[in-house]
Each structure stands twice: as C-alpha cells, then as structure tokens.
Amino acid sequence: MTNNTSRVGKTHPTIIVGEIGLKFVGVKLGILGLGTVGTGTVQLLQDSAGRHPLLQDIEIYRVGVRSLDKNRAVKLPESVLITDLEAIVNDPQVEIVVEVMGGLEPARSLILKAIENGKHVVTANKAVISRFGAEIFTAANQAGVYVMLEAAVGGGIPVIQPLKQSLSVNCIHTVTGIVNGTTNYILTRMQTEGSDFSDVLTDAQRLGYAEADPTADIDGLDAADKIAILASLAFDGRIKLQDVYCEGIRQVSKTDIAYAEKLGFVIKLLAIANKVNPPAISIRVHPTLVPKAHPLASINGVYNAILVEGEPIGQVMFFGPGAGAGATASAVASDILNLAATLKASTTTPNPLLTCRHQDYCQIAPIEELVTRFYARFLTKDQPGVIGKLGTCFGNYGVSLESVVQTGFQGELAEIVVVTHDVREGDFRQALAEIHTLEAVDSIPSLLRVL
Amino acid sequence: MTNNTSRVGKTHPTIIVGEIGLKFVGVKLGILGLGTVGTGTVQLLQDSAGRHPLLQDIEIYRVGVRSLDKNRAVKLPESVLITDLEAIVNDPQVEIVVEVMGGLEPARSLILKAIENGKHVVTANKAVISRFGAEIFTAANQAGVYVMLEAAVGGGIPVIQPLKQSLSVNCIHTVTGIVNGTTNYILTRMQTEGSDFSDVLTDAQRLGYAEADPTADIDGLDAADKIAILASLAFDGRIKLQDVYCEGIRQVSKTDIAYAEKLGFVIKLLAIANKVNPPAISIRVHPTLVPKAHPLASINGVYNAILVEGEPIGQVMFFGPGAGAGATASAVASDILNLAATLKASTTTPNPLLTCRHQDYCQIAPIEELVTRFYARFLTKDQPGVIGKLGTCFGNYGVSLESVVQTGFQGELAEIVVVTHDVREGDFRQALAEIHTLEAVDSIPSLLRVL
Numbered sequence: 001m002t003n004n005t006s007r008v009g010k011t012h013p014t015i016i017v018g019e020i021g022l023k024f025v026g027v028k029l030g031i032l033g034l035g036t037v038g039t040g041t042v043q044l045l046q047d048s049a050g051r052h053p054l055l056q057d058i059e060i061y062r063v064g065v066r067s068l069d070k071n072r073a074v075k076l077p078e079s080v081l082i083t084d085l086e087a088i089v090n091d092p093q094v095e096i097v098v099e100v101m102g103g104l105e106p107a108r109s110l111i112l113k114a115i116e117n118g119k120h121v122v123t124a125n126k127a128v129i130s131r132f133g134a135e136i137f138t139a140a141n142q143a144g145v146y147v148m149l150e151a152a153v154g155g156g157i158p159v160i161q162p163l164k165q166s167l168s169v170n171c172i173h174t175v176t177g178i179v180n181g182t183t184n185y186i187l188t189r190m191q192t193e194g195s196d197f198s199d200v201l202t203d204a205q206r207l208g209y210a211e212a213d214p215t216a217d218i219d220g221l222d223a224a225d226k227i228a229i230l231a232s233l234a235f236d237g238r239i240k241l242q243d244v245y246c247e248g249i250r251q252v253s254k255t256d257i258a259y260a261e262k263l264g265f266v267i268k269l270l271a272i273a274n275k276v277n278p279p280a281i282s283i284r285v286h287p288t289l290v291p292k293a294h295p296l297a298s299i300n301g302v303y304n305a306i307l308v309e310g311e312p313i314g315q316v317m318f319f320g321p322g323a324g325a326g327a328t329a330s331a332v333a334s335d336i337l338n339l340a341a342t343l344k345a346s347t348t349t350p351n352p353l354l355t356c357r358h359q360d361y362c363q364i365a366p367i368e369e370l371v372t373r374f375y376a377r378f379l380t381k382d383q384p385g386v387i388g389k390l391g392t393c394f395g396n397y398g399v400s401l402e403s404v405v406q407t408g409f410q411g412e413l414a415e416i417v418v419v420t421h422d423v424r425e426g427d428f429r430q431a432l433a434e435i436h437t438l439e440a441v442d443s444i445p446s447l448l449r450v451l
Numbered sequence: 452m453t454n455n456t457s458r459v460g461k462t463h464p465t466i467i468v469g470e471i472g473l474k475f476v477g478v479k480l481g482i483l484g485l486g487t488v489g490t491g492t493v494q495l496l497q498d499s500a501g502r503h504p505l506l507q508d509i510e511i512y513r514v515g516v517r518s519l520d521k522n523r524a525v526k527l528p529e530s531v532l533i534t535d536l537e538a539i540v541n542d543p544q545v546e547i548v549v550e551v552m553g554g555l556e557p558a559r560s561l562i563l564k565a566i567e568n569g570k571h572v573v574t575a576n577k578a579v580i581s582r583f584g585a586e587i588f589t590a591a592n593q594a595g596v597y598v599m600l601e602a603a604v605g606g607g608i609p610v611i612q613p614l615k616q617s618l619s620v621n622c623i624h625t626v627t628g629i630v631n632g633t634t635n636y637i638l639t640r641m642q643t644e645g646s647d648f649s650d651v652l653t654d655a656q657r658l659g660y661a662e663a664d665p666t667a668d669i670d671g672l673d674a675a676d677k678i679a680i681l682a683s684l685a686f687d688g689r690i691k692l693q694d695v696y697c698e699g700i701r702q703v704s705k706t707d708i709a710y711a712e713k714l715g716f717v718i719k720l721l722a723i724a725n726k727v728n729p730p731a732i733s734i735r736v737h738p739t740l741v742p743k744a745h746p747l748a749s750i751n752g753v754y755n756a757i758l759v760e761g762e763p764i765g766q767v768m769f770f771g772p773g774a775g776a777g778a779t780a781s782a783v784a785s786d787i788l789n790l791a792a793t794l795k796a797s798t799t800t801p802n803p804l805l806t807c808r809h810q811d812y813c814q815i816a817p818i819e820e821l822v823t824r825f826y827a828r829f830l831t832k833d834q835p836g837v838i839g840k841l842g843t844c845f846g847n848y849g850v851s852l853e854s855v856v857q858t859g860f861q862g863e864l865a866e867i868v869v870v871t872h873d874v875r876e877g878d879f880r881q882a883l884a885e886i887h888t889l890e891a892v893d894s895i896p897s898l899l900r901v902l
Contacts, residue, residue, distance in 0.1 A: 312777025429665025
C-alpha cells in the first residue's frame with residue numbers, strides 16, 4: 001500500500017427494520033454484466049441456504065445490463081437492473097463492484113473508475129488483468145482497495161487465494177498449468193479417438209466446447225493471459241503479456257500424439273512459468289509432451305489443473321472445472337465473501353494477504369535460454385546414413401539424444417522421431433537450422449517440447 | 452464467537468533499534484516441540500528470503516523441547532530453547548503457540564492453557580483436534596482466539612483454508628480423500644508389483660514409510676481423524692470420532708487387487724464424508740474400488756489428495772505430499788502467516804473466515820443406511836447352479852448385480868466375484884448372511900465397497 005487512505009475500514013450503518021429489531025445492512029454489490037457468470041453469481045447469492053452464513057449479509061444492489069428487455073434466468077427487482085454501468089461504479093452506496101462483463105473496454109475503464117471511487121473490485125476478467133494489471137493494481141493500492149480475481153484463472157479452482165496466502169511461505173520455482181479447457185478437450189479427444197485436430201475442432205464447435213472464432217483458445221492466447229496472472233503472484237512481480245512466449249495447438253497432429261503415446265507421453269497444452277537464471281523467469285505456453293506418470297498427464301477433457309512446485313512444499317496440484325457458470329460463480333462468490341469478511345472486520349490496515357503487493361516487473365528470460373528436452377519429427381529420404389547425419393548436426397551444437405525412433409513411412413519418405421536430453425533451446429534451434437540444409441532431409445513437420 | 456473480548460485487536464509496540472530507526476516488533480512464537488515438523492518450521496522461518504515478506508516480522512521467541520542436550524539440525528539462541536512447556540503457554544510475551552509435539556497429552560492441555568491465556572494456536576495435531584476439537588474450539592471462541600490446523604490434514608496441501616473460505620460459498624455434498632500416505636504407498640506397491648500386503652508392509656517399515664507399530668495407519672485410524680476434521684469444516688458441524696466407520700487395509704489381498712484391475716478399478720483407502728439423508732451425513736474410512744478414470748485413481752505412492760464436490764462448483768481436487776518435514780512446515784508456516792496478518796490488521800472483530808464456527812454436532816447416518824456398490828469375492832464348491840443360488844439370495848434383498856466373474860480356482864474351490872449395483876448396505880449384509888448359510892458356499896474372503 002502506498003498511502004494510508006485505506007477504504008477497508010468503512011463502517012456499516014445499522015437500521016431498524018419493522019418490529020424485528022436491529023438488522024445489519026448488507027454489503028452492497030454492483031454487478032456489471034448478467035451473462036453466464038453474472039447469472040450464476042446472482043443465482044448463488046440468491047440461494048444462500050447451506051452456504052457460508054456471511055453470504056446472507058450481501059445485497060445485490062445493482063446489476064448493470066445492456067438491455068432491460070431480455071428474458072433472464074434470474075428474478076431481480078426492477079430497481080436493481082439498470083443499463084447505466086457508469087452510474088453503478090459512481091454510486092456511493094456500492095461497496096463492491098463485480099465485473100463479470102468480459103472484454104477489454106469498457107471493463108477496464110469501469111474497474112478503474114470503481115477503484116478511483118474507493119470501491120473494492122471482484123473480476124473474472126483475465127484479459128483485462130493480464131493486460132492492464134499494472135495500471136489496475138497501482139490504482140487499487142493508491143486507493144486502498146482490493147482487486148480480487150479468483151475467477152480469472154482455473155474457473156472454480158481455488159488457486160489465486162492459495163498463491164497469495166498458504167503457498168506464499170514457499171520459494172516457488174515452477175507453476176505449470178493446464179488452464180484452457182477447450183484445448184485440453186480437443187487434445188484429449190485427439191488422443192482417445194486418434195482423430196485429426198481440424199475434425200475435433202469442428203465437432204467441439206458444434207458441441208459448444210469451442211467458440212466460432214477459436215483463436216484465443218487454440219492459439220494459446222487465453223492460456224498466456226492466465227499464466228501471466230499466476231506467475232505475477234507466484235514470483236511476486238509484474239509480467240508484460242508480450243513477454244509470454246506462446247504456441248498454440250494447431251500444429252499438433254494425430255501422428256505426433258501416436259508417437260508420443262508410444263514413447264510414454266501424452267501431449268498437453270501447458271502454461272509454464274519457472275525460475276531459470278534467477279531472478280529471471282521463463283514464461284511460456286506451448287504444446288508439451290508430458291510423461292504419463294506426471295500428475296498433469298491424467299487431467300482430461302475440459303478440466304483444468306495447476307501444479308505449483310516450491311521449497312519446502314514440493315509439489316501441490318489443484319484440479320477442477322476450468323469454466324462454466326457454476327464453477328466461475330463459485331470463485332466470484334468466494335472473492336465477494338472474502339471482501340465482505342474484511343469489510344465486517346472494520347480493520348483500519350489493509351490485509352497483506354489480500355493485496356497484490358508486486359510493483360516491479362519480473363525479469364523474463366528469452367525462449368532461447370530455456371533448457372528443456374525436445375521432441376522432433378523429421379521426414380527424410382529413405383537412404384542409408386540419414387540418422388548418422390542428423391546425429392552429427394546435433395552433436396555440433398551439444399544436443400544429445402535420449403531416443404531415436406524410425407518406424408513410419410509417409411509415401412516415399414522415412415519418418416524419424418527423436419527425443420533429446422535437456423538442451424538450451426537456442427542451441428537446439430541452431431542444430432535444426434543446419435539439419436534443414438541437409439540434402440537428405442525433406443522437412444521437419446513437428447517440433448515439441450518435453451516436460 | 453460467543454463474547455466480545457476478542458484478542459485479535461492486540462496492538463504491537465514499536466521500538467527504536469540502534470540508529471536504524473523504527474522497527475516493528477515481531478509476532479512472538481512459542482513453538483512446542485522440535486521434532487521433524489518443528490525443525491522444518493524453524494528452518495523455513497529462519498530462511499525467509501523469497502517468501503512472503505510478512506514472515507520477516509515473525510520471531511521465534513521460545514521453543515520447548517524435552518532435552519537441551521540433543522544435537523539439533525537448527526541453530527537457536529540459548530535463551531530460546533527451554534524445557535518448561537508450561538512456561539511457554541503462560542508467557543505473556545508469546546502471541547502464537549505452535550503445537551508440533553504430537554500425541555494427546557500434554558498437547559491437549561497445553562493448547563487449552565494457551566487459549567485460556569489469550570494466545571492464538573497453530574497445531575499440526577490431527578489426533579488432538581479430532582478427539583478434543585469440540586472442547587478446544589469452544590474454548591477458543593470464548594477466548595476470542597483462533598486455532599489453525601492446516602497441517603493436520605494433507606500435509607502441505609492447502610485444503611483447510613479453502614474449505615473455510617473459497618469453497619464455503621458452495622453447498623458441499625461430498626468430501627473424499629486419500630489422506631494417509633502409508634496405506635496409499637502400500638496399496639500402490641501391491642498394485643504395481645502384485646505383492647502381498649504383509650510383504651509390502653515389512654518392506655515399507657524397513658524403508659521408513661511405515662511405523663514399527665503401523666496400526667494407526669493401516670487400520671484407518673489416522674484417516675478417520677482426518678476425515679472427521681474435513682467433514683466438520685465441510686458440513687459445518689462437529690463430529691464424534693467414534694461415529695466414523697472405519698475399516699483398514701489388512702484384508703485387502705493381491706487377489707482382490709488383480710480382480711479389481713480386471714474390472715477396471717484400483718483399490719484405494721478412501722476417507723469419505725457425504726450427505727446421505729440430509730441433514731444426516733455418512734462418514735467412513737474403508738478400502739474402496741475406484742474406477743480407473745476417477746481423479747483419485749491416479750494418486751499413487753505417499754501422495755495425498757482430497758476431492759471436494761459441491762454445488763455449484765462441481766468437483767475440485769487438491770493433491771500433494773501428505774507428510775514430510777517440508778510439506779508440513781509449509782502448512783504450519785501458512786497458518787502462522789495468516790495469524791500474523793490478522794494480528795497486524797489490528798482488527799477489533801474476529802475474522803469469520805478464520806474461526807471454526809460449528810457448534811452443533813452433525814447427525815451421522817449408520818453405515819447400514821449407506822447406499823453404495825459392493826465388490827464381493829466368494830469361494831464356493833465347484834458345482835453347477837451356485838451362481839444361480841447366489842443370485843436368488845441377492846434378489847431376496849433387492850440386490851442387483853452389475854457384473855459376475857468366475858475365473859479362478861483356489862484348490863478345489865471355485866472363485867466367484869460379483870459387483871453389485873447401488874444397494875443399501877443393510878440389505879446387502881442381510882443377503883450375505885443368507886448366502887453364508889448356503890451349503891455350496893465355503894467362505895466370503897473379501898467384501899469391499901465400490902465408488
């Protein structure tokens with residue numbers, strides 16, 4: 001916190017209600033958006049039986065929507081639904097603004113205005129946080145308010161709060177996540193059915209598991225947003241989204257999945273942030289060969305999982321539904337609950353476990369400096385000595401091979417698959433450049449990293 | 452909280468240190484015990500670089516040990532190590548008592564005395580909490596202090612805090628855990644090696660994965676302690692330990708593991724609490740056939756995992772090391788951090804997300820009312836019509852069969868394995884009693900529940 005004008009200590013008035021006596025006036029929410037997540041959140045808050053009793057002190061005071069005429073799955077008093085979103089973030093009665101509208105603008109501006117007005121913010125908006133987090137957290141720290149984002153990563157999985165609290169006593173060295181349900185669903189189906197990427201994508205779109213424009217998911221952009229957020233918490237520094245190296249799953253073929261299977265791996269789109277040359281971290285999203293015995297290998301379908309490794313804890317993994325109205329509403333409501341508890345405590349000092357304390361940017365190692373194993377598939381002329389020539393090129397750049405498989409033929413071309421030992425990515429790419437020049441080598445259709 | 456004399460609001464003095472200026476006086480810990488967990492906790496706190504900065508405000512003020520002469524893996528000033536544990540819980544300087552000595556007494560009495568003296572408590576003692584939780588939490592609520600127990604279940608896995616906070620916005624209906632590393636290690640080895648229970652146990656004892664007296668682990672008592680704690684948080688009610696139905700893994704044979712494998716299952720010692728006839732819950736520990744595709748089926752070795760199911764979140768699972776100095780120290784330190792943050796906030800009202808608010812006891816359904824699938828293995832005379840006779844007995848009590856396997860022979864006896872559909876346990880047991888009387892049935896060596 002950079003000043004002392006914390007809004008955390010706002011006190012709540014007590015009023016007389018009828019003859020019942022004293023009643024605590026609820027914490028007033030202004031919810032921006034009533035789409036899938038907004039509706040799920042309202043449903044949860046309206047049905048508080050069997051949940052934390054503090055939820056009963058929360059009042060859905062305003063819900064901002066685009067149109068008042070639309071049929072809604074939830075019933076709200078007429079005075080609650082309004083179309084003027086600016087009015088919500090400017091309303092002095094609103095204590096917590098819940099941004100579940102998505103998109104960059106006006107979400108960003110409304111969040112900033114809410115902060116400026118001293119309101120706490122709950123958001124499910126990974127795109128805004130990963131792009132404008134620095135601006136938003138700086139503003140929040142100046143205003144003495146909290147910005148909560150449990151729903152931005154991993155749907156309902158509690159991972160943001162554990163990273164801020166329980167796990168923060170560890171020196172975290174790696175965060176590895178399957179954080180995009182759509183791509184995990186597609187890869188799982190390619191794996192189990194032996195199908196091609198494009199066929200499964202078309203079917204996933206038909207079934208509603210992939211969007212009509214699937215770019216954000218399958219090119220890894222959504223996962224990049226999320227690993228940027230996770231890394232900023234795990235490594236206590238800000239991340240520029242453009243520093244996240246990003247490869248999607250378009251180039252993953254059923255051939256590679258079959259080879260990986262034979263070699264004891266499954267292919268997953270992983271989002272990874274780890275310390276490489278401390279204080280530098282590597283942060284990246286790419287399809288990865290994961291050993292079958294690894295905890296992330298058995299995360300299938302639309303599920304998400306985040307593996308956190310540190311000292312002294314070792315490995316912990318969080319698993320759950322990465323999307324969906326209910327799961328995301330659970331995360332949004334848990335942030336609201338957390339803020340309501342803080343507001344009730346009437347504390348005058350901010351809770352250091354709720355603030356995002358990072359102010360400096362993380363130093364990011366370029367992808368060339370990554371040290372990893374690689375899987376590569378080559379198509380070569382079917383002539384003697386090709387493997388020897390590949391081996392020589394690799395040797396020139398210090399790349400040693402863990403396994404070499406030559407089984408298939410594609411037409412007249414032989415297919416050679418290699419898995420390397422750990423190698424600096426820059427060195428490996430130089431070796432590949434040299435291999436490209438070999439007369440015997442037709443093409444290198446696949447290049448994947450190995451966990 | 453039952454009174455208003457919260458100690459949460461204790462303020463910290465500020466003193467002048469040399470010429471450096473103002474220094475916040477650290478939160479003073481009194482640690483009871485310097486065994487594996489105590490040592491791990493001290494090591495973590497002494498090496499605070501790269502961890503949450505608030506840890507630097509924590510002072511290891513006293514550590515109570517049995518003997519001052521023992522060689523220790525950690526260095527502590529002479530004034531810190533003392534043998535008078537009573538003196539620690541009575542010392543007005545101590546703000547947080549960290550009980551990591553284990554055992555029932557004097558741990559229980561020291562915890563109660565610390566509470567009486569207005570100190571917050573962190574404990575890793577599942578045995579004390581599961582047996583004396585009611586007494587301890589009542590005392591803590593009266594004294595306005597917190598009792599934190601993240602380390603009591605699942606080692607380093609953050610599961611207690613998520614159950615109190617994030618997940619508490621859900622209506623939880625089931626908690627299922629692999630919460631004992633020793634038995635999971637034994638079952639995993641039996642599975643992968645095809646070995647007998649007693650051989651693996653002996654080897655596990657030799658390797659230090661099982662105690663010389665393994666009763667608490669292999670008879671499920673340790674898991675019972677843990678599920679009692681998890682259930683009390685998930686279902687917001689107290690649990691009498693004697694109400695937890697408990698079967699260990701002594702009767703699990705390699706024969707059953709092989710049959711289970713063939714039928715698509717692995718056998719795990721599960722600790723389960725779920726709503727059966729709400730508000731009644733069923734709470735139990737027993738070896739269980741788990742479908743291979745289930746998230747808990749791939750939890751192997753000494754790892755623990757806790758699966759929480761509720762509405763609207765669906766399934767979330769927490770996975771990690773269930774024991775060990777580092778993992779447990781991480782959990783203990785996270786509780787200390789949580790309390791330190793609360794102490795710093797100088798709040799005058801207790802944080803409703805840290806208190807154990809349950810006061811009433813959960814209503815527990817007797818095991819006979821459980822509705823579950825069963826796996827049973829019969830040895831019968833090798834004569835025609837035996838399966839028909841079994842089927843008739845089952846039919847008399849409304850037990851329908853999902854699959855019947857007759858493959859093996861044990862000497863002159865035929866081996867028949869059945870898996871039932873969901874059935875009330877009481878009805879199934881009546882059917883078994885009748886089957887026992889059949890002349891053709893020699894014995895029923897195995898009876899296991901199926902998830």
